[in-house]
Amino acid sequence: MRAWFQRRRKGASRADADAFALRLVAPALLIEFLFVFVPLAVGLYYSFHSVRFFQVGRFVGFDNYLSVLTSPAVLNSFAVTAVFAFGSLILTFVVGFALALHLERDGRVAVFMRAVVLVPYVISMLVGSLLLKWVLSQDSGVPQTVLGPLGIADFSVFADSSSAMAALIYNAVWRDAAFAMIMLLAGLKSIPLELYAAARVDGASPWYRFRRLTLPLLKTPMLITLVRLLMHFVNSLTFQLILTGGGPVNKTETVALRTFRLGFEDYALGRANALSFVVFLINVCMIVLLVKLFKPTEKLR
């Protein structure tokens, strides 16, 4: 390393520098190639073949894509995913942002509360979902205690499609609001306090400071948080698989769960991979859309 810097100082060629940089990132690239690009390529290959019961069959062109895109069950899963992903995204972001603003100061209570908020996030998704399933089940007694006084004691959260979806969104918000809080808190901490002090001197109200200072300066952390959360909610499987199993009557079966079932219950890996690539393209489009929405158009004055 030292020798390289010495050579750089002596005016080593740009090509040498690039070769050295490539050697540094090569292990990471190799891992990425083996564990991301190779499976992606295999998946793409499968998506154009008939793969039944783990046996690769004949080339079928776009048949698998047509099959999944015309399947009523898959179309239902897209609708369910839209409700779950956007419902969870909005609520998680709002709750996470509120927590970040509330716990921004480094007081003893705020630090303690940050740790408390983080607890659901550090519990594994599987355990957290199982815990919530138990708490919300009719026989745990919790729903009865809450709903009993309202005269609706005999109510099953998971047998009703609306409440099952609400439980799913609640699970997502409960767990991932902490992630949003951390990301946005980091963004808030990076805003120089002098800007707020100057705004206060200029007579800016708290709302004005939030709107004209905080929000514009948080654009990048907000974008990263939204992209990360959206991808997580569109592609997550654990919440649905554990908490509702996609029920009742497939009303909480998201596209990730449908893909899993196509691959590992119907053993139709060709179709499952075709659906995965459709979702992959949708993911890319959504990221592009979000990046465009958050494109800085106005400079902070």
Add this chain to the structure above:
Amino acid sequence: MSYKGRMIAAAALAAALVTAGQAAAQTTVTMWSFLDPAKNTPRERVLRELIEEFEKRNPTIKIRVEPQVWHQIANKFTIAASTRTAPDIAWINYPSLVLPFSADVAADLRQTAFGSWGAAEWDDYVTKAPFDAVTQNGRILAAPIMLLSNTLLYRKDMFASAGVTPNDVRTWDGLLVAAKKLTAQSAGGTTWGLGFPLSRDGASQPLAFVGIVDQQPRIFDDKCVPVLATPAGEKAIQMAANFITERATSREALAQTSDDSQELFIGGRQAITVGGTSRVASIQERAVFDRSQVGVLPWPSWTGEKPGPYILDGWTSVVWKGSPRQREAGAFVAFMAGAEAAAKWTVQGGQVPFRKSVLALPELAAPANAWMHEIAKGWGANATFPPPQCNVAALYSDLNVAVQKVARGDATPNAALKAVEAEGRERAN
């Protein structure tokens, strides 16, 4: 080299040659199983003893077990077979046999495992169904090791309090009436008459499936597309939904897995539950009430003349078609499925027997084992397997969704079953 040195070298060479000869003569058979003989549960102890005994009788064969997660064995075995790295033997449960059978990687065991079996050995089984299910075009593609099925478990004390007798639940209509009688409110919540799972959990064999098979034995067509939008199917789906709509079963059942449902029975919140025969002993052991109050009921039927059909499930051993050690693997499979091993699986391993010779063992005469006889009797009277070449687990999920739809009023039985057929058609194409 001195004379002494030459002698030592010659002895060493001779020893090496002898050892090498022995090593070459010994064949190692690899087996994937969910049981780990290094561990100590009753079934794992039985497997360990069987391996020791087999190796003692066959000194040239060594059995090496590579324990696996139970629900991944069929997937991994089929994939490994396609890359020619499969083990010689794999334990595969009946619903997963669709994988090795469809991929045509299972060896025919007629000669290797069962070639030496005489008529007495075959007549020892209480039902031939386990073999019929794995026989395709005259080839026996798997050996049944353990059998299980779902059955109805009930609380004797709750039956007595409600004035219900086992005879009252011989028909599906009788079961509904009894379950309604047994449903009771208390300060601690509701105790439900009947518990059964209706979630999309492929492991949960639907109650409706038993009702359908009772009237219509043929479930799939030749292409494995379910044929269920029939009067028999509609009647069975409506029957299962009635338990929910008439409040004999908790509405929460729509989201429950078989584990969820059985936990409620263990906790004293159900009078009757659908449970696996492999779970009876553990349910009795973990029950929060007097374990002697747990009884087993035969499946109801539509007429009540004989028990409803027991849809069998269980564990089989499959030998890989590409294995160079098929003869040795077949010999061990025959040993694991033989009468001597069957006695061990039952007496020490707690499995329900399906051989007449095991049922006659004095160890099974104790009253605590009466349930085993009850189930074996039911298997002998009316047992069947869904065709293993079809995706039965996926059908179970779809049937549960059909019952959900009818119970919620989202669809008529006919429409719900037409959707099941459509799903099955899509799956088969």
